[in-house]
Amino acid sequence: MKKILGLVLGLSVGIAGCSKQDAPETAANNTNKDSVHTITIASTGSDADIWKFIAKLPETEAAGLKLDVKNFTDYVSMNTAVANKEIDINAFQSYAYMVAYNDANTQKIAPLSTTYLEPMGIYSSKVKNLNDFKTGSTIAIPNDGANESRALLLLQSAGLVKLKPQFDNVKGTTSDVTENPKQITIKPIQMATAVRVKDEVDAIVLGNTLAMEGGLNVLKDAIYYEPIDQSTKMNVNVLAVAEGRQNDPVLQKVGQLYHTDAVKQYVKENFGGTKVNVDKPTTYLTEAQ
Template sequence: MKKSYQIILGVIVVIVALVLGIHALNSSKKSAESATITVGSMNTDYQVWKHIAESKEAKKLGLKIKVKSITDGVQLNNATAQGSVDVNAFQSWSYLETYNKQHKKTKLAALGTTYYEPMGLYSNKYKKVAEIPDGATIAIANNPSQAARGLLLLQKAGLITLKKNFDSATGTTSDINANPKNLKFKEIDDTTGPRVLKSVDAVIISNSVAFDGGLNVLKDSIYHETISKNTKDNINVLATAAKNKDNKAYQKLVKLFHSKAIQAYVNKKFSGTKVEVKKPVSYLED
């Protein structure tokens, strides 16, 4: 009888332990998903996420968001990998992939796509690409990734032809295979683009720099990028530590960004230059 009692008691103890364990696990999971999410960002993206954090849409989804400004991309990714930042909003898919190649032990994962900022070719002298004369000087960024992207834009515009093995991340003017108009290239700090417009025939300027300089890539450039399979690497994403990619609360941030009210704000605030891209991450991986 005593032995049976001990067996029953032992079974009860095991069951109670299992129930408590499951309850603790669920509580921990629920707590983690309802906790304040720290979103790290910079420049214009910081403005966007400050607005999102205070929006009615965030409250409707039950999200508590704290926005943190970190002005260096590598530092921001490191902070995300280490956990002082939960999710970051600033980088393109290609930037994320490059970071992961260089930091294999602290990889990040994309939660979803956000928008695309077209790079543009601007000129105060000419209204069309065809008007650019022989021997014209084109200003390009001295930043390797921006310069390579700019050269691809010039190729798309029909001004140059690049070598077949051109590296879209590190390619330079030495990789130009054909230059029928004998264009000359002047390297500049990519933040000075709008200021050098008067001194050269044309300038390639990233969207954020152009916008800060009072230029709208969709209206003021004589040529600009469009979204395609060739430019999809430049689509921006929300990123988190790889281990957190299935966190439901973090995934809600993607839905929140694409809500009608938030997109209305972004379009008005940035005059349509942050082009919404609502694609699955698999689109970028193909």
């Protein structure tokens, strides 16, 4: 099937430590303007690799910043650590995932800056074309909040199902499927084990980070993937901070670092074109809700 990648955006998980008792030196508690500000960043997978690269850049030193990148293996823990101000920033999630987290938690987080958009794809070892799905096929999708909604929207875009007109792109579930002509079994599963079960189902919907960890490139290996256009604004990845810290000028410097030429080149060379740079104000995302 012809894959469409319309660049209309302009476009260009516990931790091994860190408790409230030994909280990191943050922009808020470092008041000496001439000193180096140490910023802790929680991340995972390819995002952590990018931020470890950024930490070594001369541009980071020139900005008066020292980045301490912490590897997490759990998404919720990353957001909780940021909301509690045990970590300054995290880098892993889409804006839609952040909104879903805020809906489910009292302590809120906020977008500091945009980073990139990477398409979610449908992968299969048994099917080469969308038209080849047989009646009663099984497709596994993420079972967590916004990613479940996102996967269902992808299945609708692929023409496999139809969703109710008022489908919630943050809280939508399989119960919102109104038409399923091929009687496809949509199976929400834990995404941490997703790649390992790919061959046990007819197809699986994966976010690009997990796909890459499984040796897959969405542009080459998916039988269908998201278009990148106005309809996928909510899927733009962000740097997140505790609510109230998004206007901290020191933290904002971190967001600016992601869009330097050196980082763009590193991402281009290491991620096969699957991360499309999005350098937009956060209002671009909040207007999408």
